[in-house]
Amino acid sequence: MISLANVDISELKDAGKMIDMSGQIDPEEKHTALLLKDSKLLVKKQIDFRMKLEGMGYGRIELSGWLQTEVSLQCCRCLEWFDYSLERDFIVDYHSAVSESTAGEKDTESLGSVEITEDDIYVNNYTGDTLNILEEYCSQLILALPMVPRCRDGCKGLCSQCGQNLNVKECNCVSAQMFEREGKLSAIGLHLP
Numbered sequence: 311m312i313s314l315a316n317v318d319i320s321e322l323k324d325a326g327k328m329i330d331m332s333g334q335i336d337p338e339e340k341h342t343a344l345l346l347k348d349s350k351l352l353v354k355k356q357i358d359f360r361m362k363l364e365g366m367g368y369g370r371i372e373l374s375g376w377l378q379t380e381v382s383l384q385c386c387r388c389l390e391w392f393d394y395s396l397e398r399d400f401i402v403d404y405h406s407a408v409s410e411s412t413a414g415e416k417d418t419e420s421l422g423s424v425e426i427t428e429d430d431i432y433v434n435n436y437t438g439d440t441l442n443i444l445e446e447y448c449s450q451l452i453l454a455l456p457m458v459p460r461c462r463d464g465c466k467g468l469c470s471q472c473g474q475n476l477n478v479k480e481c482n483c484v485s486a487q488m489f490e491r492e493g494k495l496s497a498i499g500l501h502l503p
């Protein structure tokens with residue numbers, strides 16, 4: 311098994327050459343842990359991955375990647391921690407920093423996958439004979455996180471007065487507000503159904 315932090319791409323600089331592999335990334339392995347450290351993300355299991363690296367010619371290398379794992383996130387409404395399964399497809403286009411002349415070339419090739427939108431295509435430069443694919447997978451894992459994590463659809467959040475988690479049980483503040491509202495309504499001659 312080759313190290314993802316140090317993938318030898320010397321064979322891939324010509325068109326048509328390919329490295330195709332899949333496996334698992336251990337989130338607790340020291341290189342990976344270091345890359346994920348700033349995100350303070352709690353990854354709960356091994357990260358399944360697939361990787362296809364393909365030489366496109368002129369030093370261009372295309373990475374088609376996929377990853378899947380489970381993380382622990384804090385709900386932005388009720389602040390409870392919950393498990394979240396994430397999966398991501400992405401494409402990274404690596405350009406050799408020495409072949410600048412081809413960097414601005416218009417890419418008219420089909421990407422072969424309709425599921426990946428242009429937003430999921432990234433361009434990186436590289437020098438030398440190795441690529442740090444591990445770094446890319448860690449970045450992509452962070453990109454796969456929801457902007458606003460919610461434990462469930464329609465999470466009721468916390469009571470703004472007593473802090474009770476309203477998914478667990480209703481608190482008296484809510485009823486008190488209700489009674490107050492009903493009182494006001496009956497005072498002006500209206501009745502709630």
Ligand SMILES: [Zn+2]
Nearest residue numbers: 385388461465
């Ligand atoms: Zn919640």
Ligand SMILES: [Zn+2]
Nearest residue numbers: 469472481483
């Ligand atoms: Zn309350």
